[in-house]
Structures are given as structure tokens and as C-alpha cells.
Amino acid sequence: EAAVTQSPRNKVTVTGGNVTLSCRQTNSHNYMYWYRQDTGHGLRLIHYSYGAGNLQIGDVPDGYKATRTTQEDFFLLLELASPSQTSLYFCASRGNQNTLYFGAGTRLSVL
């Protein structure tokens, strides 16, 4: 099965802090995605990309930047973290037959 690795698995920061979440896939998939998951909201799309240097805006992009540096690596940046960004973040890549493969998730707490 396609492997997607997220780091860190857990992160605690303070309001106004800088956070970078990392995602790596070695499946040669073109599309990669960042979602946040909150109770009652399911998975909400923040940003996505179809290749190195490309960025597409998702449905809840405010307060987030993202950068796709290589085919393998997709980063999510929170430059001024706020408590409303406390959430579980999932990265995914799109594989064969349009299936999404998810990483294990990063739990972020903003105090």
C-alpha cells in the first residue's frame, strides 16, 4: 500500500507561534492534499498540489500557507498560530483509481 509519512505526530505551540507540518510520499503520486479534521466537520480541505511548485487553494485556507518543494514533499505552514487551528491534520496523496492514501496524522494544539 502507498506510504505517506507525516511529522511530527504531535505538536504543541503557543498563540502567535510558527509551525511547520511535513508530509512525504514516495509513491510518485502527483496530487497531494492537506486536510484538517474536527468533530462535526469531517475532513476539510486546506490546500492541495499537483506537483512541485504548484499550489491550489482548498476550502478553508485562511491562516495557512503551503509549499510543495518536490514531488515527494508537501509542507503546511502556520505563521501566526491561533487556538482555532487546534486540530488533527492529515496529509494524503492521490494514487491509482483516484484513491486517497492518508498519513497517520499530526495532532496540533495551540495554547
Add this chain to the structure above:
Amino acid sequence: QQKVQQSPESLIVPEGGMASLNCTSSDRNVDYFWWYRQHSGKSPKMLMSIFSNGEKEEGRFTVHLNKASLHTSLHIRDSQPSDSALYLCAASRNTGNYKYVFGAGTRLKVIA
């Protein structure tokens, strides 16, 4: 903004019973639907997909799609405690950018 609505929010079924979950998209351009299952503390994993009108069966799981109403449903027969999970429906368009929109999910609990 494209919306995917799922119902019910939660569902309790007895072991061996039938669970029926629903999902509707508000985007007329959507072509593809997926069902993902997420066990507690784990990441979502694709369960079934459907792109054509009609029905698709895989073991105890059956998916229906009505493209005219943009409605899909997932039915689990002979439900097992191991089926207890959050079930997420996703929809996307077939062409252009591959943007997947998920619903809020249905939390299924199967009691022995």
C-alpha cells in the same frame, strides 16, 4: 462551495444487523463518490468507490449511486463490532483539478 451532506450523524445497529448510510452532493458537476472508513485513532482508508449509476457489491458492503440526485448510500449487512467506525463520504469531479470534498461523516456503532 461544494457541500457533501451525510446522514445520519450517528447510528447504532445490533451485531448481525443492516447499517444504511447516506450521502448527497450539492455540486452538479460531481462524477465520482468514495466511502472511507476511519477507525478510532487511525487514518481514513478507502472502503468503496462508485462512478456509475446503479449498485456495486463487495462482500458485506453494497454501494448505490443515483447520479441524477447526486445521492449515494452505503449498506453494510451482517454488521460486526469491527465495523464500528466513522464513515466518510467523498465526492469529486472527473476532470480538471482533482479536489476531493468530504462530508462530516456517520459514526457507526455495532453492539454485540
